[in-house]
Amino acid sequence: MTLAEKAAAGDRLSIARLLTMIESATSEGLDALDELYPRSGKAHIIGITGPSGSGKSTLVNRLALALAGESSTERKVAIIAVDPTSPFSGGALLGDRVRMRDLADRPDIFIRSMATRGALGGLARATCETALLMDAVGFQYVLIETVGAGQSEVDIARLAHTTVVIEAPGLGDDVQAGKAGILEIADILVVNKSDKTGADAAAHSLAVMLEIGEDLRKETEKADTGHWKTPIVMTSALNGEGVSALADAIREHHAYLAESGEGEKRSQTRAEDMLDRLIRERLFETWQEQSDPGQYQQVKTEVIQRQLSPRKAVNLLFS
């Protein structure tokens, strides 16, 4: 049996080894991913994002239990938890497992911690491939927890079927809620820490922001097109309150994606993204193999000395 076949049969050590290989982009790992690709496309990929300290890991812990249901031996929930790599040492402290202790020895749940390794946008470089592997080896749900995200870490929305944005009371006023960025990507908005004062006010300002969006949409669209209305779910991850309502909202969104054709559109975007990224990388490699290192050094020196603008330097390299 190949490693890919063992992983597809559910062998956890093989899955773990493949994840490492894919993360380090070894040819053995990437070949295995090619082999498994036809099996993918069945999982529901769910992105969980929000500011640091909003309770993402604690909520993922609860949500994974709600989605998995009774413990079984099937592959139910895979969790990919991303934390930042230190730009100084290249090392990382991956601490999301601390809040996921209820899941540590469940045979139907698999948690993998990943460091960003220099990628921006809230995900690690290989998160996309990692999610693909978890999907291909048969996990029903793939939960991706991003690094603590502020306003512009929106890559997750292009990867996940359903994006859950978590806010917590005390993190900003209603003007923050109107800004572009992370709130725009939410398919489901969560106000976590609902046991704290200010939670109702936070939910209210988010609701007003969503209403304004709805009103503006009605002005431009004549008929009600049956689009998805982003729900606001109040949760307290600490006490487990609201978690089953969140699981229901996630399942409803999945059903909506299938019925409305929106899911099909998003798969196309995802496929395009992956293809375009690989094409860019291949083009760069090809150029690098054919280029003259001396000329590169030459234009670099001129750019540093302000004799040549970077754009003109690139024109020269490609002339």
Add this chain to the structure above:
Amino acid sequence: MNFQLRPKGIIFIKQDICEPMDRKIRVLIAKPGLDGHDRGAKVIARALRDAGMEVIYTGLRQTPEMIAGAALQEDVDAVGLSILSGAHMTLVPRLLDLMKANGQDATPVFVGGIIPDEDAASLAALGVKAIYGPGTPTTRVIEDVKKFANPV
């Protein structure tokens, strides 16, 4: 692919934009048992991070089953345990058995904490790579992990 002929600047750009990434050493730092003092574990976790490793920290009060599960899912190159409770002769052999059953008997295990000399000898005989008492310099731990972890 041949990198040697390329000037340094290009290699840097390449790593920034596309694979291959270098393989990082991944280490699990865990606190089995019931004692609640995790300062030592946090110091080691931080020191290994600053040495460029990816450190997965489990938090307090882990059972050997939870630690073995984490070591498996994370496919770590080394496991470090911090034990101050005196229960090391129960917890460590149990963890080693579970890791063996998972096919991870080649993954090195290190133990830090208050371990009497005679127990240290027994743990070493079971396969624990090194045992660190109070006052061990972090540089020694970093060197050992680098030496034994050897990622493929």
